[in-house]
Amino acid sequence: MTQTAAIIGGGVIGGGWAARFLLNGWDVQVFDPDPDAARKVDEVLANARRSLPGLLDVALPDEGRLSCHGSIAAAVDGASWIQESVPERLDIKHATFAEIQKTCLPQAVIGSSTSGFKPSQLQQGAAAPGQIMVCHPFNPVYLLPLVEVVTTAETDAAVVKSVKRLLTGIGMYPLHLKKEIDAHVADRFLEAVWREALWLVKDGIATTEEIDDAIRYGFGIRWAQMGLFETYRVAGGEAGMKHFMAQFGPALKWPWTKLMDVPEFTDDLVDLIAGQSDAQSGHHSIRALERIRDNNLVAMMRALKAQNWGAGALLQAQETDIRARSVLGQRADDIADPSQPVLTIHRAVPLDWTDYNGHMNEAKYLQAFGDATDRFMELIGCDAAYIASGGSYFTAETHIRHVDEVHAGAIIDVRTRVLGGGGKKMHLWHEMYEGDRLLATGEHFLLHVSLETRRPSDAGPQVDAALRRFAKAQADHPKPEGAGRYVGAPR
Numbered sequence: 001m002t003q004t005a006a007i008i009g010g011g012v013i014g015g016g017w018a019a020r021f022l023l024n025g026w027d028v029q030v031f032d033p034d035p036d037a038a039r040k041v042d043e044v045l046a047n048a049r050r051s052l053p054g055l056l057d058v059a060l061p062d063e064g065r066l067s068c069h070g071s072i073a074a075a076v077d078g079a080s081w082i083q084e085s086v087p088e089r090l091d092i093k094h095a096t097f098a099e100i101q102k103t104c105l106p107q108a109v110i111g112s113s114t115s116g117f118k119p120s121q122l123q124q125g126a127a128a129p130g131q132i133m134v135c136h137p138f139n140p141v142y143l144l145p146l147v148e149v150v151t152t153a154e155t156d157a158a159v160v161k162s163v164k165r166l167l168t169g170i171g172m173y174p175l176h177l178k179k180e181i182d183a184h185v186a187d188r189f190l191e192a193v194w195r196e197a198l199w200l201v202k203d204g205i206a207t208t209e210e211i212d213d214a215i216r217y218g219f220g221i222r223w224a225q226m227g228l229f230e231t232y233r234v235a236g237g238e239a240g241m242k243h244f245m246a247q248f249g250p251a252l253k254w255p256w257t258k259l260m261d262v263p264e265f266t267d268d269l270v271d272l273i274a275g276q277s278d279a280q281s282g283h284h285s286i287r288a289l290e291r292i293r294d295n296n297l298v299a300m301m302r303a304l305k306a307q308n309w310g311a312g313a314l315l316q317a318q319e320t321d322i323r324a325r326s327v328l329g330q331r332a333d334d335i336a337d338p339s340q341p342v343l344t345i346h347r348a349v350p351l352d353w354t355d356y357n358g359h360m361n362e363a364k365y366l367q368a369f370g371d372a373t374d375r376f377m378e379l380i381g382c383d384a385a386y387i388a389s390g391g392s393y394f395t396a397e398t399h400i401r402h403v404d405e406v407h408a409g410a411i412i413d414v415r416t417r418v419l420g421g422g423g424k425k426m427h428l429w430h431e432m433y434e435g436d437r438l439l440a441t442g443e444h445f446l447l448h449v450s451l452e453t454r455r456p457s458d459a460g461p462q463v464d465a466a467l468r469r470f471a472k473a474q475a476d477h478p479k480p481e482g483a484g485r486y487v488g489a490p491r
C-alpha cells in the first residue's frame with residue numbers, strides 16, 4: 001500500500017524531502033504558508049526527477065502523488081511520516097509540533113530537519129514528546145543519503161528500528177547518534193571548517209574561490225570516499241594510524257588554527273564574502289548551480305557504486321533490493337510463458353549517459369544492451385556461480401539501430417527475444433522502448449566459451465536447456481523487423 005509523508009515547510013530542505021519521498025513511491029502532502037511554495041517545490045522536484053532516478057541501474061517505484069494543503073491538519077491527515085522543515089527557530093518549531101500533534105496519527109513519526117537543536121529541546125512542552133526526533137538531512141536531500149537520527153530516552157526503541165527501515169527504504173543512510181549534542185555530528189565539522197574559512201577570507205589569506213579550490217582539487221574528493229579517519233590511516237603508511245597520530249598530533253597544538261574564535265559578522269566581512277562569491281559564481285543562477293552540483297554528485301556517486309564502496313555500496317544494496325522484489329529478479333523457471341520477449345532492463349537514463357547533443361549517447365545504447373544480455377544470461381543460469389565454475393558467453397557480433405532519441409531521466413525498458421540458441425551459440429534480439437516508443441534495437445551473437453581455454457565450448461546442460469526453452473517457444477514468431485540488417489543494406 002502506498003504510504004503518505006507530510007512535509008511541513010517546503011523550502012530548500014522540505015522541497016528536497018518531498019522529492020525524495022515522492023520519487024520513492026510515497027504520496028506527499030505539503031503545507032507551507034508561503035504562496036510561492038508550490039512553485040519552489042515543483043522546481044526542486046524537476047531537478048530531482050532529472051538526477052535521482054538515474055543513480056540506480058534499475059527503475060525506482062512509480063512516483064507517488066503530490067498535493068499542497070492550506071493547513072497543517074490537512075497535510076498530516078493519514079501521514080505515517082511527518083517531516084518538519086520550518087525555519088531554524090525553536091519557537092516556530094514548538095508551535096509547529098503543537099499544531100501537528102493536535103491531529104496527526106499517534107503512531108506517525110515526526111522527524112525534524114533541524115541543523116542544530118537537540119531532540120530534548122524540540123520535545124519540550126510537546127503533547128507526545130516521544131513522537132518527535134531529529135532526522136537531519138543534507139542538501140540536496142533527494143541525492144545525499146545521510147540522515148542524522150537523534151533521539152532521547154523518550155523514544156521507543158521499536159520506533160527507532162522502524163524509522164531506520166523506512167529511511168533505508170527511500171535510499172537514505174540513517175546514522176543514529178548515541179547521544180544528543182548541539183548541531184549533531186556532521187554540522188560540527190562543517191561549522192569548524194566554515195569558521196576557519198571565514199578567518200582566511202577576513203585576514204586576506206585566500207578568496208572564497210581559492211578556499212573552494214583547496215577543497216575540490218584535494219581533500220574534498222578524498223573525504224567523499226573514505227572520510228577522515230580511514231584517509232589518515234592510509235596517510236600513516238605501513239605504520240598506520242598510531243604513526244600518523246605521533247607525527248601530526250603535536251601540530252594540533254601549534255598555532256595552525258583559530259577554531260575557537262568566530263570572526264565578527266561586520267558589514268565589511270559580509271560584503272567581502274558576498275562580493276567574492278558573486279565574482280566566483282554570480283554568472284550562474286542558483287537553479288543552474290544546483291544542476292551542475294547534481295550532475296557532479298550523480299557522476300561521483302555512480303562511480304562509487306561501480307566500486308561498491310561508501311555511498312555507492314548503499315546504492316548497490318538498494319538496487320539489489322528493488323530487483324529482488326521485481327520481475328528483474330526472476331529466474332527462467334519463474335517465467336510461465338517463455339514465448340514472450342523478456343523484460344531485461346527497466347531503468348532511468350542517468351545524467352552521465354547524455355552528451356553534447358542533449359540526449360543519450362550512442363555508447364550507452366551498447367551499455368544498456370550489454371546489461372540486458374548480462375541479465376538474460378543470469379536468467380538462464382549463466383550467473384556469477386556458473387561463471388566462477390568456468391563457463392561464460394563472449395559477444396562475437398553486435399548490430400545496433402538507433403531509431404529515436406531519449407533524454408536524461410526517461411524510463412527505458414529493454415525486452416529481449418531469443419532468435420536462436422543452443423550448444424555454443426546464443427543469438428539475442430533486444431528492443432529498447434520509452435513507454436511504447438521504440439528507441440533502438442540490438443542484435444547480438446554470442447558464443448559460449450570455456451574460461452580456462454578461452455575457446456568456444458558447449459554451454460552446461462542447465463543453461464543450454466533454459467536457453468533452448470526460450471528459443472523453441474519463440475521460434476514461430478515472425479522475424480523482427482530489422483533483424484539481420486547490415487549497414488550497407490538498402491533503406
Ligand SMILES: NC(=O)C1=CN([C@@H]2O[C@H](COP(=O)(O)OP(=O)(O)OC[C@H]3O[C@@H](n4cnc5c(N)ncnc54)[C@H](O)[C@@H]3O)[C@@H](O)[C@H]2O)C=CC1
Pocket residue numbers: 008009010011012013014031032033034037084085086087088089092096113114115116136137138139
Ligand atoms: N538549507 C540547508 O542547507 C539545511 C537546512 N536544514 C534545516 O532545515 C530546516 C529548514 O531550512 P531551509 O529549508 O533551509 O529553510 P527555507 O527558508 O528554505 O525554508 C523554510 C520554509 O518554511 C516555511 N515556513 C515558515 N514558517 C512556517 C510555518 N509556521 N509552517 C510551515 N512552514 C513554514 C517557509 O515559507 C519556507 O518555505 C531548518 O531547520 C534548517 O536548519 C537542514 C539541513 C540543511
Ligand SMILES: C[N+](C)(C)CC(=O)CC(=O)[O-]
Pocket residue numbers: 114115137138139187190
Ligand atoms: C548550513 N547548515 C547548517 C544548514 C547545513 C546543514 O545542516 C547540512 C548540510 O546540508 O550541509
